[in-house]
Amino acid sequence: MASRKVILAVLFLLLLFIFPAIAFAFTGGMHTESVHRRLGERSVKADTLSHRPVQRHRKLGQETKPPQDAEFNVVSYGAVGDGKTDDTPAFQKAWAAACSSSNPATMLVPKEKDFLVKQTTFSGQCKSSVRFKLDGTLVAPGRSTWPKANMNKWIMFSNVDKLTVSGEGTMDGKGEVWWKNSCRVNKNLKCTKAPTALLLNKCNHLKVENIRLLNSQQMHMSVKDCKDVVLKHITIIAPGDSPNTDGIHIARTKDIQVMDCNIKTGDDCISIETGTENLYASKITCGPGHGISVGSLGDKNSEARVSNITINKAHLIGTTNGARIKSWQGGKGYAKNITFEDIIMEKVKNPIIIDQNYCDMDDPLMPKPCKKQTSAVELSNIQFKNIRGTSGTKEAIKLDCSDTIPCHDLVLQDVKLTFSRHGKGATSTCKNAKLKKSDNVIPKTC
Ligand SMILES: *[C@@H]1O[C@H](CO)[C@@H](O)[C@H](O)[C@H]1NC(C)=O
């Protein structure tokens, strides 16, 4: 009797739960799927809505014609894109057309083609904003084609307001032949200039996004005399032993953000030179390379002005330096309000380094030896916060400041650096550095 009751109870439960479940699979299940689909649609819509211009175009589209970028494809102006034909004239024609467009213009370099472009300058002012959309590859010509009187750049944008350089494409500097001919590599050779692959000069409201720079002849990218700049998601790749191939060089530029960049090169990943003000860099991966560097400042007795620099979230891998500030003896001016924070070091040779007695003995253009001089660039308000990882040499922290103008108001906080080999303790040196605060710092300093 009892067992029959159990069987009945089980059947009852089956009726109660299984049948509705089966029914749900046929009706409700489809219902959930359609809900998902609808949710999917909604998230797609939310995405498009988050791009304000699209939304605005749509809304306007209901009333007036949507304002569209006028497109100027270099191929329509005669570019061949076989990697051999000189496409410089076609690029210049396309630029002239884009730059004189009264609507916002896009100069398109289409994908899956290699465009050989010789040294050239794209100049403004333009009538409207211009987007240089690099989806294909720009390849540099051989070294012999360079004008002897002007070896210091490859592609320059000058005086262009509201310029955007973006796209999935690559600039390939074909730098190998230049590196072989560098007096830094072959001491028997005379020192000559070598091109910066992408030079952005006097461009206000500038954006550079997503492009890739490969094997530049010398510096990969240089931003000079600009204001209001965003550099985002840029990839830079050159061998660790390529000479002077700085990743991103910044000088005399105000209000600049550098975000999500991955830089592997033979010199500084980012070099911050005089005249840089209000710089915020975040999520930078660097290595190989010489690290993230403010300076060198004050060379040839010059005056430096650098202020309000933040390097936030960086990952440095096997670089010669990590967070670095360097200045020559004999300089003037200041570098102040500089913060390096949330940085991970992996076998970095000089993870934290301030060097006010910088002397580049390998720099062929500088007098040697570096004489003792009394004036110096004043370094103040400098913070190193939450910096962790391994040093590639025993000395993890080096604060080598000026005898005459010691660096002051330094803060070191939550620093933990160990010597990578055998996990042994790292050391520090400290000369003429006045710390405001030193909290939770390993190795101990000053
Ligand atoms: C410092 O720079 C940041 C980032 O560029 C900026 O938002 C901030 O306003 C600047 N601070 C001062 C005091 O200029």
Ligand SMILES: *[C@@H]1O[C@H](CO)[C@@H](O)[C@H](O)[C@H]1NC(C)=O
């Ligand atoms: C520098 O930092 C100080 C103190 O942290 C602040 O009062 C000042 O506004 C900052 N100046 C600049 C130019 O960022």
